Amino acid sequence: MAEVSGEGVEGGRAEVEVVDLCRELIRIDTSNPGDHSGPGERVAAEYVAAKLDEVGLATQIFESHPRRTSVVARMEGEDPSRPPLLLHGHLDVVPADAADWSRDPFGGEIADGCVWGRGAVDMKDMDAMILAMVRERMRTGRRPPRDIVLAFLADEEAGGYFGAKWLVDHHPELFADCTEAVGEVGGFSFTVRDDLRLYLIETAEKGIAWMRLTATGTAGHGSMVNDDNAVTELAEAVARLGRHRFPLRLTKTVRAFLEEVCDAFGIEFDPDDEEAVAETVARLGPIATMIGATLRNSVNPTMLRAGYKTNVIPQTATAEVDGRFLPGLEDEYFATIDELLGPKVTRDSERQLPAVETDFSGALVAAMADALKAEDPAARAVPYCLSGGTDAKAFAELGIKGYGFAPLKLPPELNFAGMFHGIDERVPVDGLQFGVRVLNRFVDNC
Template sequence: MAGDSVRAAEDEVVDLCRELIAIDTSNFGDHSGPGERVAAEYVAEKLDEVGVESRIYERHPGRSNLVARIAGADPSRPPLLIHGHLDVVPAHAADWTRDPFGGEVADGCVWGRGAVDMKDMDAMMLAVVRERMRAGRVPPRDIVLAFLADEEAGGTWGGQFLVEEHPELVADCSDAISEVGGFSVTYGADKRMYLIETAEKGIAWMKLTARGTAGHGSMVNDDNAVTELAEAVARLGRHEFPIRLTKTVRVFLEEVCEAFGIEFEEDDVEATVARLGPIAKMIGATLRNSVNPTVLDGGYKANVIPGTATAQVDGRFLPGLEDEYFAEIDRLLGPKVSREFIQCLPAVETEFEGGLVSAMSAALRAEDPGALTVPYCLSGGTDAKSFQKLGIRNYGFSPLKLPPELDFAGMFHGVDERVPVEGLRFGARVLDRFIELS
């Protein structure tokens, strides 16, 4: 019976993914987009069809979060939280080969914004839960499902909102799984390692402000806010932070180098990473702290020197290095430029050990014998940053078996985002096994 149920989930997951992609949930960083309400109502309907009650929570109209709880066989065990976000970054259709909100199946893939970030996992969650409920297959422990808003802008209206105003929904969960982990990297003849996210860099989106003396553009002015800001931004943009190998990154490099059969050159880590093929860019971003200027704004007329000028920067810091990071940022800014946070979220790191990790490895090996699981650090951020505040251990585990030629890292926020159909079907099988083993 379990085999029939899993096959049904495989059959359904592709259509669910397509239908979710077709619901535009573009997040522009404010409330100007369509919001997540339509997608949340779609999920609620799909859960209701199989007898799962859910509820939608909102801090702002239309910015919707859906939470459901499925009773497990052993109520004495702490629940497992499985969460995904419903919002996506915007897409400019003219840049795409196919309609970014078409959910089209072509060339063996489902195309569209959110295909890998992260409506693929949302679809897996729905497909597996729906078929387990239809087959009467009770999970070993309670499962809490959360489909969240606003992850692409830091989670103010999503994960942060739930943790701050409705912690009782998830506070008894011991562990959580979500996006950007469990995907394969091919390293030999039909050999794959699966990267499990156990850490991620902290986020510091900052607004910088320089103040000076306003005046006529024809006059000599040695207190020019634009000049001060431009110099500070240039210092930030050109600065190279030192390489700092955190525990997760070191373990990852040691295990991956062994698998690839290459030497781990600790004196030249970047050269080692460069030999890792398609994942080199993703891993290279976790070797050091970083800051990138992204927005400049100052003045309103060519012959008027403004009194203030502003910029925005995207800062990322490694676990355990937050204080060091901001001390260096302030040194680079200098005394005449102030900073304030647009969004500041902590770095996250947990151990790659225990029953949950064993369940991930076993579920993957059951579908891909010889699968090697390794921990890694994500350079971006996820809703794990919110849930870790409640003491929940977070892992990135959205299983996908990928063709070696696919630039998976390039799919995130990229043009022509797509996910392989067979990868989705594989993910549904693995997720079902994982739930059974967890």
């Protein structure tokens, strides 16, 4: 059983346990560099399975590749005729260099009212909330209204190909009767004033296009004039991409979010005034960068490779770029990319995942909003689009509607967006406790 020391933490059993579960998960290094050279998720998966088995919930462990491990379980609800709800979280984290951190990134320390470590917000906090909530329900026999499918997944930080995507491709029967899913990067607060906090529920994600660009020219001696230089051709194409500013495009979700923000601040919403939209986003402080990235498509050059000797002009040069496109704009996006590349540079897909979007309506959304309001009377749930991607993309292939709802009440000064893949990642202890209470209420009414 998890050590329920709490170290000064007060509250019910789940509220104490969620803190220790989060700390223990952080201490298990599941760094995912994207090439199987990391430790994998096996140890963390066994830890999760043991915690569920301990309270009588049977688990299945799946290993898509050595040490790349996921756990799936199913908690019975009161009405088995209803479609189950899928709750999913990933066990892997991005790597962390301890030299850059103020504290051990795999120490799971409590300091300044926070749990510190890699994965504290992305997303071992939500893994811990789910575990604490489920363990308490299993101990007390408190069944949810419908079945809950639990999935703790490998490889999300590299696209989910050895986690969610692998399970969807090889074991779709695990999720075949699910119609809705709840995962990460949503349900966190943005304080407008003391009596109003917006809680952002993720209902959309930009698509991902990691591309390899290749230019081919004529090889030769570095001392010669060469008008067919692959490096020059590639560099010019990369510069065009990097400097291109895609036009403002307000999708359904982004427009709805901006309308809510304008209403909260008491300002007029003008979707056709790009300067006014930018000023509205700027009011969002620490999350402005995250939201600003959802106003338009984007592409960022990230890697360049060419040549093997200074005095040899290489025949080929390659670059890698990170592209992101909004829901409904995929075809337009790639047409623009190809125009910017020009005829002498080709592109190949390294990794491509779709944009997803669902409506901010229905009983599940109402259950989220009500659960937040019950724990925070100042709460107002609003939809938003995530600039990154989650395992919701894989589950969408099965027709499952995905929402980001890992509830956290955050201090206004915390740079929450900066916690994702950043140094000194941390989550407030009282935020974890708030989250497990909200999640419990949500499940009661899902």
